Amino acid sequence: MQSMDDLFYALLQGVYFAEKEQLKLLPMLAQKSANETLKLAFRDHEDETSEQVERLEQVFEIMGKEARAKTSAAMVAIIAEAQYVIDQIDDAAVRDAGLVAAAQAAEHYEIARYATLLGWAEHLGEDEVVDLLSESLEEERHADELLSSIAEGGVNASASERPAAVKV
Secondary structure, eight states: OSSSSHHHHHHHHHHHHHHHHHHHHHHHHHHHHOOOOOHHHHHHHHHHHHHHHHHHHHHHHTTOOOOOOOOOOEEEEEEHHHHHHHHHHSSSHHHHHHHHHHHHHHHHHHHHHHHHHHHHHHTTTTTHHHHHHHHHHHHHHHHHHHHHIIIIIHHHHHHHHHHHOOOO
C-alpha cells in the first residue's frame, strides 16, 4: 500500500467482507431468538444489510476498483462469538441477551469502519462515496440503538431472572 487510495480500498474490502458475513449471520440470529421484537429487528437489519452491500458495490465502482471481499479477522472473531452463543446457551432468555451482545459487537465494528471510510472519502474528495457511506453509517447506528432499546426493554431483565447455574 502506497497511497490513501490503497488504504481506502483495503478497508473497503474488509467492510465488504463484514457485510457479506452479516448476511449469513442475521438469519441464524433471527431463527435462534425467542424474543419476537429481537427476531424482527434481525430480519429488518438483514434487508438493510443487503442494501449496504449494494452501496458498497457502488463505492467500488465509483473508485474504479473490483468489488472484492478481504477477510476481516475482527469480524471472523465476532461471528465466532455469535456462533458460541447459539451453540452453547440453552436457556432462550439468556441466549437472547447473548445474541444482542454479539450483534452489537458486529454493529460497533461496522460503525467504526464506516466512520473511518467516510472521513477518508471526504479527504479524497469523493462526494458520491461520502453520501453512500453516510447512509450505511446511519443505518448501522440506528441498528445499534434499536438493539440497545430491545435489550433494555426486557431482554436483559428476562435473562437476569434466570437462576444462576449450580456449581458442583
